Amino acid sequence: MKIAVCVKQVVTRDWPLRINDSHTWVDDRDASFEMNEPDAYALEEALRLKEQHGGEVVVCSAGPPRVNQVIREALARGADRAIHVEAESLASADGAMVAEALAAPMEEEQFDLVLTGLQSDDQGFAQTGVVLAEFLSIPHATIIMEVQVGAGRVRVKRELEGGWFQWVSMSTPALLTIQSGINQLRYATLKGIMAAKKKEVRLVEPPAELARRQEILMLSVPERTKEIRLFDGAPAEAAGKLVQALKDDARVI
Amino acid sequence: MTKTTTTAPNTGGGMWLFEDTTSGSVFTPERLSDEHKLIDQTADEFVRNEILPSHGQLETKDWKLARVLVNRAGELGLLGTDVPEQYGGVGLDKASTVLVGSRFGQSGSFGSTFGAHTGLAILPLHCFGSDTQKDKYLGRLVSGEWIGAYCLSESSSGSDALGAKTRATREPDGSFVLTGEKMWITNGGFADLYIVFAQVDGEQFTAFLVERNSPGLTIGREEHKMGLHGSSTTPIILQDVRVPSDNVLHHISKGHKVAFNTLNYGRFKLAVAASGNATAAIGEATKYAAERQQFGQPIATFGAIKHKLGEMTVRAYVVESMIYRTTGLLDASLKGNEIADAGPLRNILEELSIECSILKVAGSEMLHYVLDENVQIHGGNGFVKDYPAERQYRDSRVNRIFEGTNEINRLLIATTLVRRALKGTLPLISAAKRLEDEVTDPPTLVEASEVPLAEQRSTVLAFKKTSILVLGLSMMHYGDKLGEQQELLSCVADILIDTFGAESAVLRADQAAIDAPQNQLLQIDATCVFVNDAAGRIEANARTALASMSDGDSLRLQLAALRRLLRFSPINTVEKRRRLAETTVERGGYIFR
Numbered sequence: 001m002k003i004a005v006c007v008k009q010v011v012t013r014d015w016p017l018r019i020n021d022s023h024t025w026v027d028d029r030d031a032s033f034e035m036n037e038p039d040a041y042a043l044e045e046a047l048r049l050k051e052q053h054g055g056e057v058v059v060c061s062a063g064p065p066r067v068n069q070v071i072r073e074a075l076a077r078g079a080d081r082a083i084h085v086e087a088e089s090l091a092s093a094d095g096a097m098v099a100e101a102l103a104a105p106m107e108e109e110q111f112d113l114v115l116t117g118l119q120s121d122d123q124g125f126a127q128t129g130v131v132l133a134e135f136l137s138i139p140h141a142t143i144i145m146e147v148q149v150g151a152g153r154v155r156v157k158r159e160l161e162g163g164w165f166q167w168v169s170m171s172t173p174a175l176l177t178i179q180s181g182i183n184q185l186r187y188a189t190l191k192g193i194m195a196a197k198k199k200e201v202r203l204v205e206p207p208a209e210l211a212r213r214q215e216i217l218m219l220s221v222p223e224r225t226k227e228i229r230l231f232d233g234a235p236a237e238a239a240g241k242l243v244q245a246l247k248d249d250a251r252v253i
Numbered sequence: 254m255t256k257t258t259t260t261a262p263n264t265g266g267g268m269w270l271f272e273d274t275t276s277g278s279v280f281t282p283e284r285l286s287d288e289h290k291l292i293d294q295t296a297d298e299f300v301r302n303e304i305l306p307s308h309g310q311l312e313t314k315d316w317k318l319a320r321v322l323v324n325r326a327g328e329l330g331l332l333g334t335d336v337p338e339q340y341g342g343v344g345l346d347k348a349s350t351v352l353v354g355s356r357f358g359q360s361g362s363f364g365s366t367f368g369a370h371t372g373l374a375i376l377p378l379h380c381f382g383s384d385t386q387k388d389k390y391l392g393r394l395v396s397g398e399w400i401g402a403y404c405l406s407e408s409s410s411g412s413d414a415l416g417a418k419t420r421a422t423r424e425p426d427g428s429f430v431l432t433g434e435k436m437w438i439t440n441g442g443f444a445d446l447y448i449v450f451a452q453v454d455g456e457q458f459t460a461f462l463v464e465r466n467s468p469g470l471t472i473g474r475e476e477h478k479m480g481l482h483g484s485s486t487t488p489i490i491l492q493d494v495r496v497p498s499d500n501v502l503h504h505i506s507k508g509h510k511v512a513f514n515t516l517n518y519g520r521f522k523l524a525v526a527a528s529g530n531a532t533a534a535i536g537e538a539t540k541y542a543a544e545r546q547q548f549g550q551p552i553a554t555f556g557a558i559k560h561k562l563g564e565m566t567v568r569a570y571v572v573e574s575m576i577y578r579t580t581g582l583l584d585a586s587l588k589g590n591e592i593a594d595a596g597p598l599r600n601i602l603e604e605l606s607i608e609c610s611i612l613k614v615a616g617s618e619m620l621h622y623v624l625d626e627n628v629q630i631h632g633g634n635g636f637v638k639d640y641p642a643e644r645q646y647r648d649s650r651v652n653r654i655f656e657g658t659n660e661i662n663r664l665l666i667a668t669t670l671v672r673r674a675l676k677g678t679l680p681l682i683s684a685a686k687r688l689e690d691e692v693t694d695p696p697t698l699v700e701a702s703e704v705p706l707a708e709q710r711s712t713v714l715a716f717k718k719t720s721i722l723v724l725g726l727s728m729m730h731y732g733d734k735l736g737e738q739q740e741l742l743s744c745v746a747d748i749l750i751d752t753f754g755a756e757s758a759v760l761r762a763d764q765a766a767i768d769a770p771q772n773q774l775l776q777i778d779a780t781c782v783f784v785n786d787a788a789g790r791i792e793a794n795a796r797t798a799l800a801s802m803s804d805g806d807s808l809r810l811q812l813a814a815l816r817r818l819l820r821f822s823p824i825n826t827v828e829k830r831r832r833l834a835e836t837t838v839e840r841g842g843y844i845f846r
Contacts, residue, residue: 015840016840069287069290073294076291187329188294188295189295189330190292190330190343190349191330193295194343194345
């Protein structure tokens with residue numbers, strides 16, 4: 001089975017976020033970067049499928065040269081080779097732009113399965129995978145918790161809301177967006193890291209007319225406000241109101 | 254790993270004191286390769302995900318868990334970074350080993366389990382083992398299937414290691430029978446292979462490989478220690494333990510070679526672990542200081558706390574610079590050799606014994622300072638067990654004791670330099686003569702330079718001259734009795750430690766112009782603070798040393814010479830520490846890695 005995994009490089013989670021001067025993105029000049037977390041789970045799932053069913057895992061990423069860091073990491077963890085669509089303009093591209101950049105080289109490869117993370121830790125649109133499926137003209141399913149591979153088909157478990165799940169069967173080739181935490185990530189072994197040096201990373205130029213479809217107009221830090229509500233009545237009654245408010249208004253339980 | 258081994262003139266073995274190290278020729282963390290960074294990431298993730306959460310359980314003396322964790326580290330390749338592939342290792346450079354060792358330093362207890370296993374069992378076996386011995390044991394240790402321990406100390410011989418009383422009696426069939434008791438053995442409670450030092454025929458100090466299940470070998474009870482409660486430390490009792498002749502490690506009567514080279518590397522690795530521990534603790538201190546509110550604001554905004562965070566950063570930076578510089582010397586001298594050929598490694602470890610001792614003292618004392626201030630920043634919370642600060646403080650104390658006490662290491666730094674000078678391998682005597690002329694010549698005016706670090710460079714040169722002045726006078730004054738002057742030798746050692754640290758910091762900050770321009774100004778800040786404060790310390794040490802040897806007019810002349818050498822005006826270290834501290838808080842942790 002030939003499996004593609006799309007990975008994105010994002011600013012490290014514990015990097016203290018600062019908004020840039022034009023208020024359109026984070027100031028990432030001195031930032032350290034890492035692999036988008038849901039993509040790491042997608043990669044792990046791909047590696048496990050390869051171990052079960054054989055085949056090949058190809059890492060695909062669109063971004064500036066610094067993205068090579070996460071590509072190398074994916075190769076060190078066990079992916080076989082990589083495709084890097086490289087352009088400085090892809091640094092903070094929207095989901096559709098990334099999907100379009102990846103589509104042409106990925107289409108040539110005729111993958112049986114394309115895995116992406118559910119969403120990115122930085123923009124969080126959850127669109128790249130879905131739009132990429134459209135570009136590749138293959139079916140897709142989102143928020144995947146489990147993948148079972150059969151002949152020419154996959155059976156996948158989707159996460160719905162409120163603790164509900166859904167099993168979907170679909171034909172391959174197909175694209176799945178993977179939920180975080182569905183498997184246990186492996187470490188890159190030291191031998192894997194050294195072996196990755198010899199693995200192929202194909203550099204591809206993005207399509208000439210590639211342009212962003214969305215523009216971030218302004219980013220702002222949420223303002224902290226304090227609001228105190230008092231619930232009156234007998235203790236049991238007030239507690240009931242509190243629980244209801246936590247459920248309906250604050251939506252924390 | 255191409256960047257590790259810039260071909261530099263070999264300034265190790267104390268040569269840096271006499272020769273100018275050219276800018277751009279030293280290895281620094283900024284020159285780590287992409288593969289190095291991934292190795293660092295794997296080690297860091299492993300320690301943070303698997304080791305740190307296991308601390309509580311390890312402190313209940315759950316050695317089964319310790320074995321599982323060693324085994325997992327082995328699966329990832331973390332136990333055999335610098336072991337040849339034929340023995341299951343990864344065959345990488347020392348820089349990779351340093352990265353891994355530094356991350357394991359985050360865990361005091363497991364760090365010592367790891368350190369004893371890799372540094373005190375795998376390393377001597379790799380360096381001194383026969384092919385048969387390596388075939389039999391090395392692969393098992395590198396995979397983590399077996400655990401190793403190193404049995405040198407005895408109740409009456411700690412620093413005086415060669416005075417061990419454990420006996421090895423020759424048997425007619427060529428085997429040996431070992432009898433004695435070893436003390437303070439890290440991994441003692443659950444190791445499978447013990448490297449045991451004993452006297453053959455009462456006087457030939459020799460190392461042996463002893464398997465755990467050998468009849469007559471028993472393990473004493475766990476010591477009740479101040480810290481490192483999650484690591485095993487026991488006596489090992491040998492009662493007529495028969496060891497086959499094949500299990501002599503290296504040669505009979507050459508045990509001191511095994512012991513001292515292992516200790517040299519152990520000292521280097523101790524500093525590496527201390528460095529990793531310190532940088533992690535700076536992260537914890539920073540987070541706490543940024544969150545803890547007093548008088549309506551985070552305590553990180555107060556100057557008294559900024560001073561601490563700034564100084565912790567400065568000291569960690571300097572030790573790190575010394576470590577990577579020494580790593581570069583190690584890798585450069587090993588380059589081009591087959592990793593399976595351990596001869597060059599043995600030679601370079603012996604050559605770099607001065608640097609290894611400097612690192613041991615500087616690393617352990619830097620860590621002590623950092624963890625002490627970490628407790629202080631945590632205030633009352635630093636004194637209770639709810640935060641790691643308390644445990645780390647206790648865990649780190651032994652670093653100034655084991656692998657040779659800091660007192661022994663200070664003496665080694667100074668006496669090794671003197672010995673090499675007398676042998677003619679270090680040009681101390683000619684340098685001291687040149688210096689004598691220089692300080693009596695009329696002074697030349699030095700023009701102030703606007704080039705960054707120019708002043709620090711010339712101050713480092715003055716540090717070197719001060720070292721040579723004091724060493725030269727000491728040798729003249731005491732001759733072959735100098736070894737008895739421990740206070741004087743310790744003063745000399747302190748001057749040398751500050752000198753090596755200052756120069757390593759200057760060289761790294763200078764190279765940062767190319768290797769890490771975004772961080773260079775901060776590196777310059779840290780360097781300037783260190784050089785400034787080191788100047789004061791060096792002057793005080795030199796005065797103590799000179800006044801212990803001379804008085805009257807000759808002392809006045811010597812002090813005048815010292816003043817001529819150490820001319821410096823203080824810089825504004827308050828401003829620089831503040832800047833370092835504020836950036837540390839902004840970035841949420843140690844800023845130079």
